[in-house]
Amino acid sequence: MSRISRLPSSLIRAAACTGVAALALTACGSGSGSGTASTGSGSVKVGLITKTDTNPFFVKMKEGAEKAAKENGVELSTAAGKFDGDNAGQVTAIENMVAAGVKGILITPSDSKAIVPALEKAKAKGVLVIALDTPTDPESAVDALFATDNLKAGELIGEYAKAAMKGKSAKIATLDLAPGVSVGIQRHNGFLKGFGATDKDVLCAQDTGGDQAKGQTAMENCLQKSPDINVVYTINEPAALGAYTALKAKGREKDVLIVSVDGGCTGTQAVKAGKIAATSQQYPLKMAAEGVKAVATFAKGGKKASGYTDTGVTLITDKAQDGVTSKDTAYGLENCWG
Amino acid sequence: MTATSTPPSTSSPYSELKAPTTARRLLTQPTTGPLVALLLACVFFSVSTDQFLTGGNFSLIVQQVMVVGTLAIGQTLIILTAGIDLSCGAVMAFGSIVIAKMAAEGSLPPLAAIALGLVVCGGFGLLNGALVQKIPLPPFIVTLGMLNVAFALTHIYSEEQTVSSLPGPLTALGQTFPLGKTDITYGSLVTIALFLAFAYALSNTSWGRHVYALGNSPEAARLNGIRTSRLTIGVYTVAGILYGIAALLLISRTGVGDPQAGQTDNLDSITAVVLGGTSLFGGRGSVLGTFIGVLIVGVFRNGLQLMGVASIYQTLITGVLVILAVTVDQLSRKKAR
Numbered sequence: 001m002s003r004i005s006r007l008p009s010s011l012i013r014a015a016a017c018t019g020v021a022a023l024a025l026t027a028c029g030s031g032s033g034s035g036t037a038s039t040g041s042g043s044v045k046v047g048l049i050t051k052t053d054t055n056p057f058f059v060k061m062k063e064g065a066e067k068a069a070k071e072n073g074v075e076l077s078t079a080a081g082k083f084d085g086d087n088a089g090q091v092t093a094i095e096n097m098v099a100a101g102v103k104g105i106l107i108t109p110s111d112s113k114a115i116v117p118a119l120e121k122a123k124a125k126g127v128l129v130i131a132l133d134t135p136t137d138p139e140s141a142v143d144a145l146f147a148t149d150n151l152k153a154g155e156l157i158g159e160y161a162k163a164a165m166k167g168k169s170a171k172i173a174t175l176d177l178a179p180g181v182s183v184g185i186q187r188h189n190g191f192l193k194g195f196g197a198t199d200k201d202v203l204c205a206q207d208t209g210g211d212q213a214k215g216q217t218a219m220e221n222c223l224q225k226s227p228d229i230n231v232v233y234t235i236n237e238p239a240a241l242g243a244y245t246a247l248k249a250k251g252r253e254k255d256v257l258i259v260s261v262d263g264g265c266t267g268t269q270a271v272k273a274g275k276i277a278a279t280s281q282q283y284p285l286k287m288a289a290e291g292v293k294a295v296a297t298f299a300k301g302g303k304k305a306s307g308y309t310d311t312g313v314t315l316i317t318d319k320a321q322d323g324v325t326s327k328d329t330a331y332g333l334e335n336c337w338g
Numbered sequence: 339m340t341a342t343s344t345p346p347s348t349s350s351p352y353s354e355l356k357a358p359t360t361a362r363r364l365l366t367q368p369t370t371g372p373l374v375a376l377l378l379a380c381v382f383f384s385v386s387t388d389q390f391l392t393g394g395n396f397s398l399i400v401q402q403v404m405v406v407g408t409l410a411i412g413q414t415l416i417i418l419t420a421g422i423d424l425s426c427g428a429v430m431a432f433g434s435i436v437i438a439k440m441a442a443e444g445s446l447p448p449l450a451a452i453a454l455g456l457v458v459c460g461g462f463g464l465l466n467g468a469l470v471q472k473i474p475l476p477p478f479i480v481t482l483g484m485l486n487v488a489f490a491l492t493h494i495y496s497e498e499q500t501v502s503s504l505p506g507p508l509t510a511l512g513q514t515f516p517l518g519k520t521d522i523t524y525g526s527l528v529t530i531a532l533f534l535a536f537a538y539a540l541s542n543t544s545w546g547r548h549v550y551a552l553g554n555s556p557e558a559a560r561l562n563g564i565r566t567s568r569l570t571i572g573v574y575t576v577a578g579i580l581y582g583i584a585a586l587l588l589i590s591r592t593g594v595g596d597p598q599a600g601q602t603d604n605l606d607s608i609t610a611v612v613l614g615g616t617s618l619f620g621g622r623g624s625v626l627g628t629f630i631g632v633l634i635v636g637v638f639r640n641g642l643q644l645m646g647v648a649s650i651y652q653t654l655i656t657g658v659l660v661i662l663a664v665t666v667d668q669l670s671r672k673k674a675r
Contacts, residue, residue: 053648053649053650075646076646077643077646078648078649079643079648079649080649080650082602082653083601083602085598085601086598086601086602087592087596087598087599088405088588088591088592088596088599088600091591091592092402092639093643093649095398095401095402096398096402096639096640096643096644097643099389099394099395099398099640099644100387100389100643100644100646101389110598111500111596111598112500113500113502113594114500114592114594114596114598115592116502116593116594117509117592117593117594118592118593178498179493179498180497180498180499
């Protein structure tokens, strides 16, 4: 945490030096700047660029990277887009990190295609480029990928829902992410595959952006459209909790099965409380830690990381079904993120 | 650009009291504050991190602000007429998708696709201007509506797909050429040339003087024989064409047509205009100030990144600077009275 605690003083100095005298408590021009990156001392720099810096998933990923940076004796700098889909912001961050002389860049691409040219430029300068969480298109734009298999994450909850329905006729609603975003499409398709259904069997599909309020609105509308919905697939736990609120208002929360993906701590608690039946837990800390380690290895003259590394996914539920492998919420809460 | 007052004649009995000294003139120049802030920021970052003060890094900063900078020229023109344009980023995104799709799918030769993009964006500007002037409606409302229209059209027309594998001419402005040890992006030169051209037009042509007059008082401008209606629609149209140029710069920078682009660029361009000392009340400010404004944002983002400071603090500092800039503007007006 020393990095964090040293930030304010350097910021105050930055502010003071730029005429924000009201904020200034220290004189400027002390030179080296205590909170600044040490330069030219031969320390290895790693850059982490997330989609946003407000989503808990990425906050956690950052923590995982910081911890791994300490362990591996490298220096981490972070940046993020302003919103999910801020590709120009990510391109700017890539350029600045290359200018800052990083050895490697870890990035969760907001869009699998839009940042490819910028990544290729970075690679051409000898920077090791690793995608986390989301693949690029083409995959050759990065050296390596550390991510969850989102199709598999969807399949697990699909199989679980199928088993839990015990042959009852399923009336499915899907609360999805956004049009054209690969993560959302893979989870959605995985769920249908695991359930043994097709898009024709879905009575109501709505985009939520993974947002709780939008998830609630979407569920309310779906219930208006098809009051007999009994299985709800959700892109992530915030959307699932939004759906739960909408179902509860109609007194339907007990007889509708909600399944989700993510495995954040709040979401895992909701599984424990019985609001969500099951969730596919993923491991952002691991993605970041593996990525940092790969850059450190590369910097020490070791091998360049390459190819796809599946960082794993686990089905978490307290109502295990026969024939579907799962772990209980005690395990889930021990390994959750956020 | 305040009008330079004539040097006081020594015979004037008031010369002692009223003579605007160089110092005072500088203080009431709206670009002075931003320029000082920019220089201080540069000094600070040069001291804090070794990689800041290099030609390559400055080239990078200009390259990073060229898109918002070009949008901000159009935004400055509109704000000088006491209007505001919330639709600029969305119009640019639509223009970039039109250019990228037309060229990538081979419906049009690349140069024709670029021309079409400029025409489409100019058309949005014309429509904005006509609605503001002819109905008339408040610019805030018109452009807020147009923001949604352009945003939706972008997503409908692109089918949410990023357009890649673009032909060479579309990304030509993103290429670099060496200047000594530094690589300069062609697009940066386009943006700088546009800034200089509009700075000249605003301060040295009758069109420029009319724009200021219109912003200060539309009624007085009309009584002085300025065709205010034509002038307003013209300003919005020119701004639209500038957004089309920004669309081309955006494509050349990222190498793709991206339907998600430009979502915060409307506010980012207004931020640059305000940081550059242009008044939101109209009639006071300059595009050179706006150029300093975009550079302030770019320098902070780049410098803090090089120092390893998280990006959220850049947003924090930008917010503080905006409020500070408006405060300075207000106080200097009081002094000027």
